Amino acid sequence: MDKIDKAILAILQDDCTTPVSDIAERVGLTTTPCWRRIQQLERAGVIERRVALLNPARLNVGVTVFVAVRTSEHSEAWFRKFASVVAAIPQIVEFYRMSGDTDYLLRVVVPDIAAFDGVYKRLIRDVKLSDISSSFAMEQIKFTTALPLDYA
Amino acid sequence: MDKIDKAILAILQDDCTTPVSDIAERVGLTTTPCWRRIQQLERAGVIERRVALLNPARLNVGVTVFVAVRTSEHSEAWFRKFASVVAAIPQIVEFYRMSGDTDYLLRVVVPDIAAFDGVYKRLIRDVKLSDISSSFAMEQIKFTTALPLDYA
DNA sequence: CATGAAAATTCACACCA
DNA sequence: TGGTGTGAATTTTCATG
Numbered sequence: 001m002d003k004i005d006k007a008i009l010a011i012l013q014d015d016c017t018t019p020v021s022d023i024a025e026r027v028g029l030t031t032t033p034c035w036r037r038i039q040q041l042e043r044a045g046v047i048e049r050r051v052a053l054l055n056p057a058r059l060n061v062g063v064t065v066f067v068a069v070r071t072s073e074h075s076e077a078w079f080r081k082f083a084s085v086v087a088a089i090p091q092i093v094e095f096y097r098m099s100g101d102t103d104y105l106l107r108v109v110v111p112d113i114a115a116f117d118g119v120y121k122r123l124i125r126d127v128k129l130s131d132i133s134s135s136f137a138m139e140q141i142k143f144t145t146a147l148p149l150d151y152a
Numbered sequence: 153m154d155k156i157d158k159a160i161l162a163i164l165q166d167d168c169t170t171p172v173s174d175i176a177e178r179v180g181l182t183t184t185p186c187w188r189r190i191q192q193l194e195r196a197g198v199i200e201r202r203v204a205l206l207n208p209a210r211l212n213v214g215v216t217v218f219v220a221v222r223t224s225e226h227s228e229a230w231f232r233k234f235a236s237v238v239a240a241i242p243q244i245v246e247f248y249r250m251s252g253d254t255d256y257l258l259r260v261v262v263p264d265i266a267a268f269d270g271v272y273k274r275l276i277r278d279v280k281l282s283d284i285s286s287s288f289a290m291e292q293i294k295f296t297t298a299l300p301l302d303y304a
Numbered sequence: 305c306a307t308g309a310a311a312a313t314t315c316a317c318a319c320c321a
Numbered sequence: 322t323g324g325t326g327t328g329a330a331t332t333t334t335c336a337t338g
Binding site for chain 1: 238
Binding site for chain 3: 020032
């Protein structure tokens with residue numbers, strides 16, 4: 001991946017509605033080779049998808065909660081169950097398997113504490129979890145879907 | 153925001169390249185009124201932007217680290233400094249002010265532990281921080297930019 | 305809001321260097 | 322790989338009902 005590809009990706013990460021002709025001009029190409037590079041980046045799986053980002057406050061999900069989970073169960077079947085339950089809860093937007101003291105970390109978006117309690121109850125009802133600790137975010141100071149291109 | 157608007161948003165959150173004519177058909181409208189609704193959702197700030205999502209592994213940032221920060225400083229000037237330093241580090245993709253024992257939480261994406269150390273050193277060089285604890289994610293099981301539309 | 309349609313823009317690709 | 326040209330698709334706007 002050369003400098004031009006990175007420049008193209010930087011533009012698309014910021015605004016994927018930018019016409020190919022504009023992108024081409026900004027990276028110093030004409031439209032066709034630029035278009036071909038974009039196609040190739042899609043085929044190679046570098047560009048996964050193009051999505052609209054919505055405003056959390058306008059959708060009434062201004063509260064973010066991080067949920068740290070510990071468990072005694074470590075079977076494959078249990079994990080698949082856990083993963084499928086999480087996948088079905090739209091309020092859970094991120095889900096990581098961690099190293100260290102917490103086994104899993106979830107990010108949950110909800111309107112308020114009461115709504116979080118609903119998600120929490122649903123989670124513990126559907127999955128056997130040993131220990132859960134929730135931390136509330138007061139403010140989202142930075143959030144970007146743009147990944148650093150420095151290592152590619 | 154009625155049911156049709158939500159249906160439109162659900163489609164655009166999933167794939168913003170969907171032609172307006174397709175969206176219209178799926179929500180039971182013709183293109184013109186559907187197009188007007190989309191324009192209005194943009195003007196109202198519900199739709200903030202349209203971006204390309206890239207593959208972390210392909211960009212060599214497959215490792216996610218959560219950094220919990222505590223500080224003794226709580227002045228406005230210090231916070232602005234902290235926020236500007238974080239804004240300038242592209243490896244930091246999320247940044248929250250928390251309630252509870254940790255004051256701030258960062259999500260950092262890097263290729264490996266060594267690269268994380270670089271980001272870590274840069275952070276503590278530029279900002280005065282009392283206590284930092286880093287947790288490594290072994291696996292990203294779920295990650296979506298699609299917000300739940302249930303509360304809107 | 306539906307229909308129909310036109311103008312402007314952008315995409316997608318064949319072909320050449 | 323990059324460039325030129327062109328037909329197709331899409332967006333965007335504007336009539337009328």
